Amino acid sequence: MGILPLILGFVLAWRWGYKGPLGLYVLSTAAVILIMWMTYYMGEWNDLEGDRINQNFNQFSGGSRVLAKEVIPAWVSLLLGYGCLTGAILIGFYIYLQYQNDLRALLLGGLGIFFGFFYSSKPFRWSYHGLGEILIGFCYSWLPIATGFFLFTGFFSPQILLLSIPVGLSIFNVILINEFPDEEADRAIGKKNLVVRFGKERMGDLYIGLSILTGFSFIKMMWGLGDTPFWLLVLSAIPPLLILWNLIQVWRGNYHDTRKLELLCRNTLFVNLSMTMLLTIRFTVLV
Secondary structure: OOHHHHHHHHHHHHHOOOOOOHHHHHHHHHHHHHHHHHHHHHHHHHOHHHHHHOOOOOOOOOOOOOOOOOOOOHHHHHHHHHHHHHHHHHHHHHHHHHOOOOHHHHHHHHHHHHHHHOOOOOOOOHHHOOOHHHHHHHHOOHHHHHHHHHHHHOOOOHHHHHHHHHHHHHHHHHHHHHOOOOHHHHHHOOOOOHHHHHHHHHHHHHHHHHHHHHHHHHHHHHHOOOOOOHHHHHHHOHHHHHHHHHHHHHHOOHHHOHHHHHHHHHHHHHHHHHHHHHHHHHHHOOO
C-alpha cells in the first residue's frame, strides 16, 4: 500500500521530464518498505494484549496472530522493529548525502518514521486516540507520492494533492473497516480508535460518505487528464463498482456478519490498490 503511491510519485516526476539514477529508485523504495515493516512490527508488539483476547479477528485485522499464538517470542518483533527503524534512518541519510541535498528530503522521510513508529508506541500512540486513521490516510497517500516526486524534481506539484485525495480517502476506509472486527478487544484494552469512540453504526455512515467521495474523486482524476484509452476506461470501472458493492453491504448492516465483513475488508483494500495502480497506469500512458 505504501509502495504503489511512491511509484505513482516516480511516474508523475517522469511525466514532468525528471529522471534519476537507478540507485535512488531502489534506495527510496527500500526505505519505505523498512518504515512500513517497522510500523507493523512495533504494532505487533504494542497491540499484543488486544490480539491475545481478540476472538473476532479475520485475515485483515487482529494482527498477524504470530505473537498471539506464541509461534515466536514477542521480543523478536520488537527487535525487528528497531532494526527496520535503524535501516530506514541510515538509508535516509545516505539518500540525503548522495542524491538529494535538501533538508526537505530528510523531513519527508522523518515524517514517515515519526508517524509510523508512534502509531502504536508510547507516548503518542496515534492509533489509541482516534488519530491513527487520519495519519494512515496521510502517510499512505500524500507523503509517499510527494516523496517519490520530490526526490527527482526538488519541488512539489499541486497534482500531488489531487492524486492523494482518492488514495488517501480509500486507505482511510481500509483502516476504518478493519477496526470493526476488533472493536470488542480494542475497547477492552482502552484503545479508543474511531470505531470504539463512535460505534459501528456511525462509522458505517462515515465509511459510506468517504466511499462516495473516493469514487467521485477517482473518476475526476481518471477522466480529467486528457484523452483516456478505451481499455483503460473499462478497467477504471472496477473501483467504482467495488465501491458500490461495499456501500450496499454497509448500508444493509452486513458488517455484523463475520464472513461478509471479511469480504468487505478485502474489497475495501482492493479499491485502494486498484485505484492507485490505475492512476499510475494513467500517467504512464498519458497522451
